[in-house]
Amino acid sequence: MTKAPIPAVLFLAGLLAASPAPAQDLEWQSYKGYDVPFVPTPYEVVEEMLRLVDIKPGDVLYDLGCGDGRIVITAAKTYGIKAVGIDIDPVRIKESNENAAAAGLAGKVRFIQQDLFEADFKDASVITMYLLTSVNMRLRPKLLEDLRPGTRLVSHSFGMGEWRPDKTSAVETPYGDERDVYFWVIPANVTGRWDWDLTMGSRTAHYVLEADQEFQAVTATVREGDWPVSVSEVRLSGDEISFRIDAESDGKMVSWLYAGKVAGHRIRGAARPAGDAKAAPVTWTATRNPMTIVAIAK
Numbered sequence: 329m330t331k332a333p334i335p336a337v338l339f340l341a342g343l344l345a346a347s348p349a350p351a352q353d354l355e356w357q358s359y360k361g362y363d364v365p366f367v368p369t370p371y372e373v374v375e376e377m378l379r380l381v382d383i384k385p386g387d388v389l390y391d392l393g394c395g396d397g398r399i400v401i402t403a404a405k406t407y408g409i410k411a412v413g414i415d416i417d418p419v420r421i422k423e424s425n426e427n428a429a430a431a432g433l434a435g436k437v438r439f440i441q442q443d444l445f446e447a448d449f450k451d452a453s454v455i456t457m458y459l460l461t462s463v464n465m466r467l468r469p470k471l472l473e474d475l476r477p478g479t480r481l482v483s484h485s486f487g488m489g490e491w492r493p494d495k496t497s498a499v500e501t502p503y504g505d506e507r508d509v510y511f512w513v514i515p516a517n518v519t520g521r522w523d524w525d526l527t528m529g530s531r532t533a534h535y536v537l538e539a540d541q542e543f544q545a546v547t548a549t550v551r552e553g554d555w556p557v558s559v560s561e562v563r564l565s566g567d568e569i570s571f572r573i574d575a576e577s578d579g580k581m582v583s584w585l586y587a588g589k590v591a592g593h594r595i596r597g598a599a600r601p602a603g604d605a606k607a608a609p610v611t612w613t614a615t616r617n618p619m620t621i622v623a624i625a626k
């Protein structure tokens with residue numbers, strides 16, 4: 329168990345002062361020195377969090393610091409997915425289990441009493457959080473390291489510092505205030521040097537792509553042999569990467585659109601000439617020199 333630093337407490341207190349909620353919602357007495365006090369997410373915000381993560385059959389959701397279990401229970405009840413709540417406070421776990429039983433979900437959801445910093449939630453495909461920016465920041469390395477690329481993350485009110493969200497929305501609550509909801513996708517790490525060959529018409533070119541990355545933002549340079557090649561529209565979402573390369577093919581300059589899935593030190597996908605819907609895509613496999621990978625959180 330980690331003691332919350334005073335400024336974090338004051339920060340949440342400030343937020344709550346700016347966003348009044350009924351007195352019975354605020355259980356300051358039960359703060360007990362945990363990282364975050366228990367303050368439930370209004371149901372309107374729960375709905376928006378679940379809408380943003382776009383729940384699909386087979387998803388496994390974890391609410392980190394689950395409070396009274398409302399996010400877990402709503403997800404399981406509305407979408408029929410597996411959902412797990414983790415909370416350090418045994419009172420919250422008891423309450424969550426009682427609420428799940430009342431909702432007819434006993435045995436269909438799980439609540440674990442544990443410090444979220446020590447918990448194993450590697451099998452999650454969706455993570456929900458209502459913590460504090462300072463706690464999110466401490467949790468960030470674990471989220472980036474433990475979760476599979478493509479895992480969706482949503483946080484009520486609090487961001488992740490310089491890891492900018494992929495989407496943001498705002499919800500009005502019955503308390504007359506507006507809450508921000510932040511959404512991220514865990515990015516694959518595509519840093520380093522990637523090599524591949526591509527046959528275009530009568531010739532085969534050898535390409536080298538060097539990628540730099542900060543969280544989900546990727547910049548790349550490409551060369552063919554010793555010649556720099558124009559690369560643009562580099563996009564990464566989870567384990568899916570795409571970009572455009574301009575290449576000379578049979579005496580003409582042609583833009584090639586690449587799209588592929590990253591798995592470890594390999595990207596497999598297809599490339600096709602832009603603007604030629606009839607052209608058959610060419611299979612494309614790139615491999616990375618494992619020595620060139622670097623961290624994506626500076």
Ligand SMILES: C[S@@+](CC[C@H](N)C(=O)[O-])C[C@H]1O[C@@H](n2cnc3c(N)ncnc32)[C@H](O)[C@@H]1O
Pocket residue numbers: 329330362363364365366367368369391392393394395396397398399414415416417420442443444445457458459484
């Ligand atoms: C702001 S409440 C959010 C409750 C719920 N997720 C919701 O949105 O309604 C934060 C919860 O995190 C729990 N918590 C605080 N520190 C924790 C820790 N280190 N590990 C697990 N849970 C923690 C608190 O007990 C509290 O229930």
